[in-house]
Every structure is written in structure tokens, then in C-alpha cells.
Amino acid sequence: MTCTEIQQRMLAAILEGAEPGHDAAVKAHLADCTACRSALREMTAAWQALETLPEHPVPAGTKRTILQRAREAAAPSGRALLSGLRAWLLDWRNPVLPILMGLLTTSVFALVLELHMDLSLIPPLGLTLAGAMWTGLFALVFYLFSMGMRLQEHSWRFLAQTSLVAIGIFFVITVFSPLPHSVRFCSNFNLTQPLMERLSIGGAYFVFGVVYALVPMAIGAFVAAGRYAGHPLLRGSLAGGVFMLLLAPAIFLQCAPFALGVVLGWFGGALLGSLIGGALGYWIRFRALRQSA
Numbered sequence: 001m002t003c004t005e006i007q008q009r010m011l012a013a014i015l016e017g018a019e020p021g022h023d024a025a026v027k028a029h030l031a032d033c034t035a036c037r038s039a040l041r042e043m044t045a046a047w048q049a050l051e052t053l054p055e056h057p058v059p060a061g062t063k064r065t066i067l068q069r070a071r072e073a074a075a076p077s078g079r080a081l082l083s084g085l086r087a088w089l090l091d092w093r094n095p096v097l098p099i100l101m102g103l104l105t106t107s108v109f110a111l112v113l114e115l116h117m118d119l120s121l122i123p124p125l126g127l128t129l130a131g132a133m134w135t136g137l138f139a140l141v142f143y144l145f146s147m148g149m150r151l152q153e154h155s156w157r158f159l160a161q162t163s164l165v166a167i168g169i170f171f172v173i174t175v176f177s178p179l180p181h182s183v184r185f186c187s188n189f190n191l192t193q194p195l196m197e198r199l200s201i202g203g204a205y206f207v208f209g210v211v212y213a214l215v216p217m218a219i220g221a222f223v224a225a226g227r228y229a230g231h232p233l234l235r236g237s238l239a240g241g242v243f244m245l246l247l248a249p250a251i252f253l254q255c256a257p258f259a260l261g262v263v264l265g266w267f268g269g270a271l272l273g274s275l276i277g278g279a280l281g282y283w284i285r286f287r288a289l290r291q292s293a
Contacts, residue, residue, distance in 0.1 A: 003029075003033060003035060003036055003039075006025070006026055006029045006030075006033070006036050007036060007039050007040075007043075009023060009025070009026050010026060010036070010039070010040050010043060011043055013026075014043055014044065014047050015047075097142070097146060098139045098140070098142035098143035098145075098146055099139045101138065101139070101142040102135045102136065102137075102138035102139030102140075102141075102142060103135055103139075105138045105142075106131060106134045106135045106138055109134070109167075109171060109250065110131060110134075112171055112175060113250070113253055113254070116174075116175060116178060117178070117253075117254060119253065122253060126252075127253075130249045130252055130253055131249075133248075133249055134246075134249040134250075137245050137246055137248075137249070138246065141159075141160050141163055141164060141242065141246065142160065144156040144157075144159055144160040145157060145160035145161065145164070148160065155235070158224055158225065158235060158239065159235075159238060159239050159242050160242075161220075161223075161224040162217075162220045162221050162223075162224040162225075162239035162242070162243065162278065162282075163220070163239060163242040163243040163245075163246055164220075165219070165220035165223050165224055166216040166217045166219070166220030166221070166239075166243045166274075166277075167216070167243060167246045167247065168216075169215075169216035169219055169220060170212065170213070170216040170247065170250075171250075173212060173215070173216065174212070174250075174254075178254075179205070179208050179209070179212055179254070179266070180254075182208055183196075183201075183204050183205065183208055186204075187204070200261070201259075201261065201262055201265075202259075202261035202262055202264065202265035203265060204265070205262050205265035205266040205269065206265035206266070206268055206269040207269060208266075208269065209251075209265065209266040209267070209268065209269025209270040209272075209273060210269040210270070210272050210273035210276075211269075211273065212269075212270065212273065213243070213244070213247060213269070213270040213271075213272075213273030213274045213277060214273035214274070214276055214277035214280075215273075215277065216243075216277070217239075217240050217243050217273065217274050217276075217277030217278045217281065218277040218278070218280045218281035218284075219281060220239075220243065220277075220278075220281065221236050221239055221240075221277065221278045221279075221280070221281030221282040221285070222281040222282070222284055222285045223281075224239075225281070225282045225285040225286060225289075230286075232279065232282040232283040232285075232286040232287075233279045233282075233283065235278075235282055236278035236279035236280070236281065236282030236283060237275050237278055237279050238278075239278045239282070240274035240275040240276070240277060240278030240279065241274065241275070241278075243274050243278065244270060244271050244274040244275075247270055247274065248267070251263075251266050251267055251270060254266075255267075
């Protein structure tokens with residue numbers, strides 16, 4: 001037996017009022033272990049000192065508090081249950097949390113899209129598949145974030161933080177200035193009309209897709225890169241890829257009524273903008289941190 005196990009046995013015997021040396025295993029160990037003999041003397045002296053202390057009656061208020069806490073522990077109240085449930089839901093070690101966050105986030109963004117476009121134009125099966133895929137992607141990103149929180153894995157946290165910040169900024173932009181409206185506005189605006197006439201509709205969506213993905217991704221990478229150092233181009237590009245995965249269902253839902261060329265143009269532009277924006281934002285923050293160090 002180890003010294004720790006022997007000392008635990010000795011302490012248990014002293015608390016029970018027994019003699020530790022009566023235990024054959026403890027007695028045999030004490031014969032050869034100076035450290036445990038010293039520990040036994042200290043335990044015995046401490047217990048004897050405690051026994052000499054005078055006893056005082058417990059105040060009535062303290063008794064009531066102890067009894068009340070004991071009753072609450074034996075039969076949890078609604079408030080205690082709610083508090084326990086909240087602690088369980090917000091614990092990053094909880095494997096259910098990423099799934100719940102994925103469902104919640106997907107529902108919020110679907111509501112945002114519903115307020116600004118007609119989702120009835122999308123076949124029910126396509127809408128269901130897009131929602132399921134989006135939920136899974138958001139759950140994966142929140143899982144990466146939770147793993148980073150638990151294991152202090154900065155790379156996973158950076159990927160998750162960057163993509164979540166960027167997707168939030170993207171939705172703010174698209175709510176106030178949906179991409180189809182921007183394309184139509186620039187096609188009719190005097191200063192941009194000549195340029196838009198040189199582009200096909202697919203080319204226009206490609207260009208605007210680059211801008212609509214690059215700006216949120218660059219801001220997201222710049223904001224989230226404060227704690228991370230090294231490999232700005234690689235990490236920024238990886239974060240851009242994760243952001244593009246989250247962006248894909250939104251583009252599909254907004255592009256479903258359009259021609260295939262428009263869909264491919266928007267997807268291609270968003271992919272390019274995501275990669276460039278991630279690398280650019282992270283590189284700018286990385287350079288700024290190095291210069292300030």
C-alpha cells in the first residue's frame with residue numbers, strides 16, 4: 001500500500017476512536033516508514049488538541065439555516081432545479097450544448113431570412129435539407145469552440161470565433177443591403193452602370209459575392225486574432241473556409257430562385273472573398289501585434 005492510503009487509514013481510525021496500530025497492514029508499514037510515523041504523531045497531536053477545545057452551543061439561526069439547506073438538497077426546489085439546468089446547459093463540457101446552440105442559431109438566421117425574402121419559392125425538401133445542414137454546421141463550429149475552451153486549444157477557438165463573428169456581420173450586411181438589391185442598384189446607378197454592363201449577371205454576382213464575404217471575414221479575423229500568433233495566411237485561410245461552410249446554406253436559400261450561373265457566381269465569389277478576407281484580417285492584426293510588442 002502507498003503512504004497516502006496508509007495515512008488515510010490512520011486518519012479514519014483516529015476519527016473513529018480506534019488505535020491505528022491495531023491494523024496489521026498499517027502496523028507493518030509503520031515499522032519501515034519514517035514519514036508515516038511522523039504523520040501519525042501529527043494526526044494524534046492534532047486530534048488531542050481538538051478534544052481539549054471547549055464546546056459551544058450552536059446558535060438557533062445557524063441550526064435553522066443548516067436544516068433548510070439540508071431540506072433543499074434532499075428535495076430540490078423549482079429555483080434550484082432551474083439553476084442546475086442553467087449550469088448544465090452553459091457548461092462547455094456538456095456535449096449537448098453545441099447541438100442546442102446549432103438549433104438556436106439556425107432558427108434565428110432562418111427567421112432573419114424569412115423576414116427579408118420569400119422562402120416559399122424554395123421546395124420544402126430543399127428547405128429542410130438546408131436547415132439540417134446548417135444546424136449540423138453550426139453545431140460543429142460550437143463544438144470546436146467548446147473543445148477549445150476545455151482544452152485551451154487556441155487554433156480551434158480561433159476558427160470558431162472568427163467564423164461566428166464573420167457570419168454575424170454578414171447577416172447584418174445582408175439584412176440592410178441584400179445582395180440582389182445591391183446588384184440591381186449598381187446596374188441602374190450612373191457611375192457603376194458602365195461597369196455592370198460589361199459583366200454578365202453571373203460575373204456581377206461573383207464580384208459582389210467576393211465583397212460580401214471578404215468584408216465580414218476580414219473584420220471577423222481581425223477581431224478574433226488578438227490571442228493568437230503565427231501563420232496568419234494559413235490560419236486566416238482555414239478560418240475563411242469554416243466561414244464559407246456556414247455561408248453556403250444562406251447563399252443556397254437566397255439563390256434558390258436564380259439561374260445556375262448566378263448561384264455558381266455567388267458561391268465562387270464568396271469562397272474567394274472568404275479566403276482572402278480571413279488571411280487579410282488575420283495578417284493585419286498579426287502585423288499590428290508584432291509591431292506593438
